[in-house]
Amino acid sequence: MLEGTRIIEVEGLGPGPFAAMTLADMGADVICIHRKGGGVTPGMPERSVLDRGKRSIELDLKAPEDIKTFMALVESADGLIEGFRPGVMEKLGIGPEACHAVNPALVFGRMTGWGQDSTLSHAAGHDLNYISLSGALWYGSNPGDSPLTPATLVGDIGGGAMYLVAGMLAGILRACTSGEGCVVDAAIYDGSAHMMNLLMSIRQAGNFGDARGQNLLDGPHWSRTYACADGGFMSVQCLEPKFYVQFLSLLDLAEDADFQRQFDKSLWPALTGRLAGIFASQPRDHWAGIFEGTDACVAPVLSPGEALTHPMNTRGTWVEAHGALQAAPAPRFSDAADWTPPASPARGQHADEILAELGRKKD
Numbered sequence: 050m051l052e053g054t055r056i057i058e059v060e061g062l063g064p065g066p067f068a069a070m071t072l073a074d075m076g077a078d079v080i081c082i083h084r085k086g087g088g089v090t091p092g093m094p095e096r097s098v099l100d101r102g103k104r105s106i107e108l109d110l111k112a113p114e115d116i117k118t119f120m121a122l123v124e125s126a127d128g129l130i131e132g133f134r135p136g137v138m139e140k141l142g143i144g145p146e147a148c149h150a151v152n153p154a155l156v157f158g159r160m161t162g163w164g165q166d167s168t169l170s171h172a173a174g175h176d177l178n179y180i181s182l183s184g185a186l187w188y189g190s191n192p193g194d195s196p197l198t199p200a201t202l203v204g205d206i207g208g209g210a211m212y213l214v215a216g217m218l219a220g221i222l223r224a225c226t227s228g229e230g231c232v233v234d235a236a237i238y239d240g241s242a243h244m245m246n247l248l249m250s251i252r253q254a255g256n257f258g259d260a261r262g263q264n265l266l267d268g269p270h271w272s273r274t275y276a277c278a279d280g281g282f283m284s285v286q287c288l289e290p291k292f293y294v295q296f297l298s299l300l301d302l303a304e305d306a307d308f309q310r311q312f313d314k315s316l317w318p319a320l321t322g323r324l325a326g327i328f329a330s331q332p333r334d335h336w337a338g339i340f341e342g343t344d345a346c347v348a349p350v351l352s353p354g355e356a357l358t359h360p361m362n363t364r365g366t367w368v369e370a371h372g373a374l375q376a377a378p379a380p381r382f383s384d385a386a387d388w389t390p391p392a393s394p395a396r397g398q399h400a401d402e403i404l405a406e407l408g409r410k411k412d
Contacts, residue, residue, distance in 0.1 A: 050382055051077035054127045054221065058103070059110075060084055061132030063176075063201065064209035064237065065160040066099040069130050071214050073102040074378035080122060080403060083396045085109040096393035098375045106404075107397035110141050119143060121407045124151045127224070128217050132160040135170050145232045155230040156220035160213050162204075164236035176204035176237070183208070185241035188248070191273060192262025208241030263314060270320035271296065271311065274350060281333025282350035283340075285324070296345040300327060 054077040058069040066081075073079040081100060085107040089095050108115040120143070123129060129148065131138055138144040145157045162179045163169040169182075180186040180203050181196075189196040189203075216233035224230050251257040251265060262268040271293055272286045287296040293311050297303045307316055328336060333349050340347035351359060353374060357367040366377055370390035377388055 050385075051075040054078065055080065055125060056217075057082065057122050057126045057129045059129070059131040059133070059138075060087070061130075061160070062090065063132075064205040064213065065130050065132035066097070067206055067210040068158070068160065068213040068217070068235075069103065070099045070101060071210065071378070072128075072217065079103040080126075080399075081105050081394075082110075082119065082122070083107045085112075085115065085397075087396070094373070096371070096395065098373050098393065100393040101371075101375070102391040103394060104399035104403060105394040105396055106400045110143065116141075116143065118404070118407065118409055120148075120151055121409065122403075123148045123155060125407065126152065126155060127221050128156040128158060130158040130160065130213065130217070135159075135161065135165045149230055153230055154224040154228050156217055156224060156233060157230065158213050158217050158220075158233040158235065160209060160235050162209075162237045164238060165234045167236070167238070176201050179237040180204040180208065180241045183238045183242040183245075185245055187259075188261060188264070188267045192268065203244070204237045204241050207244055208239070209235060209237040212240035212243070268314065269311075269317050270324050273321065275325055275328035277328055277333040277336060278330060279332035279334075283328055283333060283336050283347060284350055285347050287346040292344050292346045295343055296347065299339055299343065299345055 051072060054072075056069060056072050056077050056079045058065065058079055058081045060066075060081060060083045069079050069081065079102070081103045083105055086109070087107075106118075108119055110116065110119060123143075139146075148155050148157055159165060161170070162174040163172065177186070177198075180198065185203055185208065186196045186198060189198040213233065213235035216235055220231045220233055248257055248266075256265040258264060265288070266272050266286075270285075272288065274282045274284050276282055285296070287293040290311060294303065297305070297308055302308045308320060310316055336347070337349040353367065356362060357369065357374065364377075365388075366379075368375060368377060368390055371392050375390060377390075
C-alpha cells in the first residue's frame with residue numbers, strides 16, 4: 050500500500066521503531082539510521098522484530114560528513130521519525146526547520162511521552178507514567194486491585210506508535226496534493242487520553258463514572274476474568290442481554306433469579322463470587338470447550354505462545370520466523386500478496402546500496 054514511500058527512522062526505543070515497522074509492513078521503504086558504533090540496547094535482541102523489512106545504515110549525527118548523508122536522505126524521503134526529547138534534533142542541526150529547508154514536503158514525525166511543549170516535556174517517563182496522568186490507567190484491573198495494564202500496549206503502542214502512524218499517513222496524504230510538509234507531534238499522553246473517548250461516550254450516557262468497580266464494563270460479574278482449577282483464566286464479557294442469556298444457559302444458571310438481574314449493581318459482588326467458584330471448579334480447557342463457537346462472549350486467556358498454536362491462528366496472525374515469535378501486519382488489504390516475515394537487518398547492512406542511491410561513497 051505504501052510502495053514508493055520512503056521513511057527515514059532515527060534509531061530510538063519502543064514506539065518510534067514500532068511505528069516505523071508498521072509503515073514498513075505496509076510496504077514503505079524504511080531506512081533506519083542506527084548510531085555508528087552503537088551497541089544493542091539492553092534487553093533487546095541483536096536483530097529486533099521491530100526492524101523487520103527495514104534497511105539499515107550507521108551514521109554519527111554529530112559528524113559533518115554523516116550529517117550531509119543524513120540531509121541527503123531527508124531530501125529523498127516522504128517522512129522522518131525521531132523519538133528524542135524535545136530540542137535534541139534542533140541541537141544537532143537537523144530539526145524540522147533544517148529538514149524542511151531541503152525538503153518542504155517532508156512529514157517530520159516526533160514521538161515523545163509528554164509532547165513537544167508541556168510542563169513535563171523535558172522530564173523522563175515511561176508508558177505507565179504517561180497513561181497514569183492521562184487518565185487511561187484509571188480503570189485497569191478489578192476494584193480493590195492496583196491499576197494494571199498489559200506492558201507498553203496502552204501507552205507506547207496504542208497511545209504512541211499508532212497515533213504517530215496515523216499522523217504520518219495524514220501528513221503524507223496532504224503533502225501529495227499540496228507539496229507542503231508538517232511536523233507531527235505524537236505524545237503518548239495525548240494518544241492514550243484520546244483512546245478514552247469511547248468510555249467518555251458511555252460516561253456521557255450516565256453509565257460510567259470515576260468510581261472503579263461501579264461501571265458498565267469494570268464492575269459486573271459478566272465483564273472480568275476468572276481463575277480456573279489449573280491456574281488458567283477465562284475472560285467473560287457478555288454485555289448484551291441476548292449474549293448474557295446464552296452465557297447463563299451454558300452454565301445452567303438461566304433459571305437463577307439473581308443471575309437474571311444482569312444490571313443490578315447491588316448483586317454484582319455476590320454474583321462475581323459465585324462465578325469465581327464455578328470457574329475454579331474445572332480447568333481452563335474444560336470451559337474453553339463449553340464456550341467455543343458460541344455467542345456467550347467467553348474466551349480463554351492465552352499466552353502469545355499458546356495463541357500461535359490455537360485453531361484461531363489459521364489466519365496466520367502469529368508466526369515464528371528468523372528465531373522470533375511475531376505477529377503479522379494489521380490491518381489486511383484485499384489485494385495484498387501473502388505475507389512472509391522479512392528478516393531484520395544487521396546494523397549498517399545496507400550502507401553501500403543506500404549511499405549508492407544517494408550518489409555518495411562510503412568513507
